[in-house]
Amino acid sequence: MAATMALPARASAGSRLRRFLFSQEGILLIAIIVLFVAVGAYNQRFLSANNLSTIFLGNAYIAVAAIGMSMVIVSGNIDVSVGSLIGVLATISGTIAVSGWPLWLAWTLPILAGMAISAVSGWLIAYLRVPSIVVTLGMLSILKGGLISVTAGAWINNLPQGYHLAQLRPLGVPMAVWFMIVLTALAAFWMRYSGFGRSIYAVGGNAEAARLAGIDRARTVFIVFVIHGFFAGIAAVLFATQLSVIQSTVPPNLELTVITASVVGGVSILGGTGTVIGSTLAAILIAAIGSSLVFINVSPYWLRAVQGLLILLTVLADLARRRKRARHR
Amino acid sequence: MTSVPPLLRLDGIVKSFPGVRALRGVSFDVRPGEVHALLGENGAGKSTLIKVMSGVHRPDEGRVEVDGRPVDFGSPQEAQAAGIAAIYQELLLFPELSVAENVFMGHAPRLSWGGIDWDQTRARTAEILQSLDIHDLDPDTPVGALSVGNRQRVEIAKALSMNARVLIMDEPTAALTEADVERLFGIVRRLRERGVGIIYISHRLVEIFDLADRVTVLRDGEYVGTHEVRDVTEPQLISMMVGRTIDQLYPHRTANPGKVVLEAKSVAYPGTVEEASLTLRAGEIVGLAGLVGSGRSELAQILFGVTPASAGQILVDGQPVTIRSPADAKRLGIAYVPEDRGTQGLIRPMRIRHNVSLAVLKELARFFFIDRGREQELARRDIERFKIRASSMDQVVGKLSGGNQQKVVLAKWLATRPRILILDEPTRGIDVGAKAEIHKIMSELAAQGMAVLMISSELPEVLGMSDRVLVMREGRIVAGFDRAEATQERIAAAMMRSAQQERAA
Numbered sequence: 137m138a139a140t141m142a143l144p145a146r147a148s149a150g151s152r153l154r155r156f157l158f159s160q161e162g163i164l165l166i167a168i169i170v171l172f173v174a175v176g177a178y179n180q181r182f183l184s185a186n187n188l189s190t191i192f193l194g195n196a197y198i199a200v201a202a203i204g205m206s207m208v209i210v211s212g213n214i215d216v217s218v219g220s221l222i223g224v225l226a227t228i229s230g231t232i233a234v235s236g237w238p239l240w241l242a243w244t245l246p247i248l249a250g251m252a253i254s255a256v257s258g259w260l261i262a263y264l265r266v267p268s269i270v271v272t273l274g275m276l277s278i279l280k281g282g283l284i285s286v287t288a289g290a291w292i293n294n295l296p297q298g299y300h301l302a303q304l305r306p307l308g309v310p311m312a313v314w315f316m317i318v319l320t321a322l323a324a325f326w327m328r329y330s331g332f333g334r335s336i337y338a339v340g341g342n343a344e345a346a347r348l349a350g351i352d353r354a355r356t357v358f359i360v361f362v363i364h365g366f367f368a369g370i371a372a373v374l375f376a377t378q379l380s381v382i383q384s385t386v387p388p389n390l391e392l393t394v395i396t397a398s399v400v401g402g403v404s405i406l407g408g409t410g411t412v413i414g415s416t417l418a419a420i421l422i423a424a425i426g427s428s429l430v431f432i433n434v435s436p437y438w439l440r441a442v443q444g445l446l447i448l449l450t451v452l453a454d455l456a457r458r459r460k461r462a463r464h465r
Numbered sequence: 466m467t468s469v470p471p472l473l474r475l476d477g478i479v480k481s482f483p484g485v486r487a488l489r490g491v492s493f494d495v496r497p498g499e500v501h502a503l504l505g506e507n508g509a510g511k512s513t514l515i516k517v518m519s520g521v522h523r524p525d526e527g528r529v530e531v532d533g534r535p536v537d538f539g540s541p542q543e544a545q546a547a548g549i550a551a552i553y554q555e556l557l558l559f560p561e562l563s564v565a566e567n568v569f570m571g572h573a574p575r576l577s578w579g580g581i582d583w584d585q586t587r588a589r590t591a592e593i594l595q596s597l598d599i600h601d602l603d604p605d606t607p608v609g610a611l612s613v614g615n616r617q618r619v620e621i622a623k624a625l626s627m628n629a630r631v632l633i634m635d636e637p638t639a640a641l642t643e644a645d646v647e648r649l650f651g652i653v654r655r656l657r658e659r660g661v662g663i664i665y666i667s668h669r670l671v672e673i674f675d676l677a678d679r680v681t682v683l684r685d686g687e688y689v690g691t692h693e694v695r696d697v698t699e700p701q702l703i704s705m706m707v708g709r710t711i712d713q714l715y716p717h718r719t720a721n722p723g724k725v726v727l728e729a730k731s732v733a734y735p736g737t738v739e740e741a742s743l744t745l746r747a748g749e750i751v752g753l754a755g756l757v758g759s760g761r762s763e764l765a766q767i768l769f770g771v772t773p774a775s776a777g778q779i780l781v782d783g784q785p786v787t788i789r790s791p792a793d794a795k796r797l798g799i800a801y802v803p804e805d806r807g808t809q810g811l812i813r814p815m816r817i818r819h820n821v822s823l824a825v826l827k828e829l830a831r832f833f834f835i836d837r838g839r840e841q842e843l844a845r846r847d848i849e850r851f852k853i854r855a856s857s858m859d860q861v862v863g864k865l866s867g868g869n870q871q872k873v874v875l876a877k878w879l880a881t882r883p884r885i886l887i888l889d890e891p892t893r894g895i896d897v898g899a900k901a902e903i904h905k906i907m908s909e910l911a912a913q914g915m916a917v918l919m920i921s922s923e924l925p926e927v928l929g930m931s932d933r934v935l936v937m938r939e940g941r942i943v944a945g946f947d948r949a950e951a952t953q954e955r956i957a958a959a960m961m962r963s964a965q966q967e968r969a970a
Contacts, residue, residue, distance in 0.1 A: 334823070342811065345808070351823070
């Protein structure tokens with residue numbers, strides 16, 4: 137027993153590459169590349185700058201919303217109201233813009249509103265210990281019902297010049313895509329290297345052990361929901377400013393698409409594991425699949441079924457990995 | 466020799482789990498109409514043995530016979546079909562369902578078209594309860610509304626509804642009031658008269674002398690012996706349980722206790738701890754012995770703020786302190802290695818490196834971000850110091866063996882540089898090598914001046930490691946021994962002495 141052990145403190149570069157390729161993020165990246173190459177070979181127009189820009193511009197907000205969602209799920213919770221929240225916040229943004237207030241308020245107030253609304257859910261979940269599925273299911277109905285009652289489904293037209301933030305193209309790349317990349321990078325860094333990020337994983341991985349280690353479970357969950365509201369707010373502003381009109385309804389099944397991105401991205405629905413890089417890659421993959429269906433002449437209505445298939449595949453892969461782990465113990 | 470073959474006979478049973486040999490050649494039998502007690506310390510293998518009997522575990526080696534014919538149970542259902550039923554400590558009932566529904570769960574009488582015959586279900590439940598002389602239980606009451614004693618009667622009725630001929634009872638009196646214990650004994654005797662074979666597991670020697678016909682003792686997974694109860698005495702049974710060999714494994718150390726660092730004065734928590742007082746000095750290891758349910762773990766949880774004390778006072782360095790949460794305790798220099806590392810100690814999906822730094826994230830952080838260099842240094846040092854066997858510091862802790870997981874939990878808490886260390890069953894379920902390493906670390910820590918409070922169900926460990934031994938029973942600290950005066954017999958006697966004996970004495 138006293139013999140010294142040769143213990144590699146960190147894995148070598150080669151094994152780290154191998155580990156990346158077999159990680160959820162690696163698999164998604166490979167899947168995206170394979171998809172672009174294969175569909176591009178079948179139909180060159182799929183790879184045209186125009187189409188790529190449409191794919192990314194139209195879906196970047198989903199990736200942004202999935203960042204916050206991933207944090208919520210890693211903490212051991214869920215938010216099924218995020219679609220309605222984005223609908224409400226987009227309408228708030230458009231209403232501010234057409235009412236003649238400064239544009240920067242139309243871009244920032246929805247974010248604050250998102251944080252405030254999400255803080256209410258977070259407070260109920262963290263401090264009153266109401267299960268998140270119940271709280272956010274209630275919030276979903278309140279937001280959806282409230283939105284339809286107030287706007288009567290009217291579209292917001294005549295949006296002022298310069299309002300369309302998402303469509304700006306610094307360096308030729310749509311602003312929405314910049315947001316997606318920068319926010320994903322910042323959030324990934326924050327989750328991985330900050331003390332708070334670590335405590336999100338700890339609370340989601342084992343709330344009781346985290347509490348014994350002196351981590352405040354309730355505070356952590358509450359702050360996660362506030363941050364989630366922040367990302368939902370940005371997602372809403374990107375959503376509102378990418379089209380010429382705002383429909384002031386909730387995009388159908390948006391919450392499911394966002395949750396799908398998180399889960400397919402490798403965030404365990406049980407909490408405790410997953411990364412926002414994974415969820416962003418998954419959002420890109422889902423968007424690209426949706427677009428490619430058109431190019432290979434498959435009805436886009438199949439997208440929903442393909443998303444479902446992706447979830448099941450991810451869960452099966454996760455199960456297989458867990459089984460393997462269990463056998464090794 | 467009896468002419469009838471025993472109802473159930475086990476011969477040379479061996480059962481191993483990864484890292485532990487739980488049973489090493491155990492034999493046991495139960496005859497019709499007898500109460501056969503199974504006795505042993507925690508970890509002696511009693512639970513594993515009854516799980517083999519009831520079909521939960523399949524033995525690695527050895528024979529199981531029912532009515533003299535060999536059987537091989539693949540599941541609890543198969544054992545039940547052979548007439549063997551078990552009542553575990555944690556009652557497995559559905560609180561929302563009625564007594565009758567629980568009794569006939571899974572085998573309710575059917576109507577001709579396959580639906581459940583509710584009239585029959587109720588009538589047969591009432592019949593079984595009558596036969597047990599239980600007249601105050603309505604088959605329609607939801608089980609959740611019943612007292613613990615009544616729930617246990619429902620479990621017994623459930624076993625009888627399956628025509629059990631062998632009934633295994635795992636510490637049935639652990640949670641019962643004295644009146645309920647009396648009624649339970651009445652029921653057990655009635656079953657014995659009917660020819661049911663009863664396997665009765667208990668720590669309480671008084672009960673064994675009261676109720677059992679024969680007694681079998683296990684120790685460390687080994688068969689020690691079987692005796693007619695009328696032929697043995699209490700001290701004989703205790704010495705069979707604890708064995709004679711004082712372990713040579715424990716590191717020798719001369720205690721050099723310093724000043725009192727932790728003092729608890731009459732602390733209490735409703736239902737578990739009543740007025741417990743203790744003092745803990747720098748540089749000493751105090752062993753806290755007691756049966757499961759005596760309030761040992763609960764006392765530790767009070768001291769660490771997991772369940773803050775409802776009464777009493779805690780002093781650290783002679784100053785009164787309030788400990789309302791683990792975070793408070795951590796600030797005061799207290800560390801706690803919990804009993805159940807899986808649910809309370811580890812974040813299983815996280816890496817070793819992230820687990821060992823969890824309690825010191827604030828200290829490791831520069832502004833908001835964790836100083837990775839310092840975190841890695843901490844993890845590397847701990848892996849070396851504790852000889853944690855892992856492929857790298859980035860290995861997920863869920864993949865480690867029990868002993869290595871326990872070392873990770875210990876490392877996490879020692880990273881907070883505590884002055885007071887509370888360990889709850891620090892070596893339960895881990896292999897001998899890791900156990901010795903943890904004992905060595907404990908001795909080193911005490912030598913460096915740390916105050917250590919160790920809860921353990923293993924008396925050799927308590928004796929081998931402690932400078933002082935405290936014994937808890939029924940939520941109170943009832944005895945204290947210095948190292949010189951502590952013996953297994955004295956500690957065991959203090960642990961098990963019943964309340965009546967105390968009053969008589």
